[in-house]
Amino acid sequence: MYWQAEIETMPRPELEALQLRRLQEVVRRVATTVPFYRQALAEAGVSPDDIRSLADARRLPFTTNADLRANYPDGLLAIPRQQVTRLHTSSGTTGKPKALFFSRRDVDQAAELIARCLVMTGCTAEDVLQNMMTYGLFTGALVLHYGAEKVGMLVIPAGPGNSERQLMLMQDFRTTVFHTTPSYALYLAEFIRKRGLDPRKDLALRKGLVGAEAHSEETRRKIEEALGIDAYNSYGLSEMNGPGVAFECEHKSGLHLWEDQYLLEIIDPVTGVPLADGERGELVLTSLTREAMPLLRYRTRDLTSVIPAPCPCGRTHRRLARITGRSDDMLVVRGVNLYPQQIERVLMSIPELGSNYLIHLRGLDELTVKVEFAASGFDGRVENLVRLEERVVEKLRAEILVKPKVELSAPGTLPVSEGKAKRVVDERVL
């Protein structure tokens, strides 16, 4: 099933011709309407007329996180202020957020992309969607909400948290699809289990749309098993409309990125040099159709690779491999580079462990992984906990090449977050 069959299955040559047309148009537009880009293009020695092929995109300057902050609040606006219909922000860890504007058409276009994604996972107007992302300045919930309405689903704008109420809504309105973060999906599964309910029998859930945090294949499997559903990986970023940039289809093997809307590149995060399909690097996106605030070659800092092979679903838009981390999530511990996702993958592959964990760095490069054991993993024998802990240490060491300290905690004792989970606490005195 397709939402916009013609675009979704457009032959590559046509799709690329469309991309080029849109790229030329957007470069021309920002060069005239956004002083920041006029200057950046001049400094890079590129004029809009120089863009004659998609490969010429490499001559364009990058846009970074820092550029968005420096141009806060509206320095990157490409349309008159009165044509803006919506503001979202993307919060950072420090200082001011990034302001992101939408025109009426941007809002509608974002919803169309969401509709493509939802239909791609098999959602129909029959479905009841419980949207458990945060409504408000964060794009996660609202953007998906509008797309689901386009499909004709019944949308329950539940927002995050309050598990008691989430469960009540799921029961009373026979929710079939939910949208949330991987950590909350796991938390909710545990909450439902504690209530003595079996999601397969007592709830109508069929699908989970899981996003806003990079997560591993093992985590997906854990969510699917705990709730008896199919879970689909959702990728997006507020700078590019929010969710709906790339999504998994029914084959659950890579995320189709909507190339009619976004020009995609993978670069070496250190040198900025473009990488070939299949090579892992930083994802760089150019918004080809956004009106209010198009961005050229935006450095997402997300690490992934392109899966060039065609997908059996028939969509011609290339797939991204599961995001394996953010280039700025990378931790350097005792001189070794590692990503939190590597640790997560190991923890999720051990059935005796629960799903809640924390990575704690302190002192001089001391790495401690705190993880809950599963309620079913406690048999009352201390020796078995000691053995489990040793096994976790050994498996982590084999994966990250640094020997961590591991602290097992009782189920439900580590802090739970309802929005994006904060998994890494860095208190090193370096």
Place this chain on the structure above:
Amino acid sequence: MKPVQLLAVFAENKPDQLARVTRQLADAGVNIHWVGIADVQKFGVIRFLVDKTDLAFEWLKQHDVTVSRVEVLAVEVEDRPGGLHQVAAILAGDSISLANVSGFVFNHRAILLLEVPELERARRLLTDRGLHLLSEEEMLSL
């Protein structure tokens, strides 16, 4: 004869953990007959012998306590030095290793609580050698 059932509660290194659990058991109207703490490295497990095991187990679970059941053998030994050695020697002779042992003396009766991997075999060995194993009822009526 059924093995004696203990409740095992995971104890993080928090001083109030024992008090928290005993308070909850009191709330449930459960009487504690014996308490033992097993410590290995940084883990602690508190074991309880209580009069209403099933009720206590469900109650603690509902109150978010990490709890499990552990089956043990309760062996009566002579209250003199060497009592434990006698039991250990019998089991070792049949290459059964002891995982956890606790002992206490009550009204001049010395009782050992043994956690062994092969409960039934251990029970037969000990009864064959003339040792008295207590049932859960006997334990609770001590």
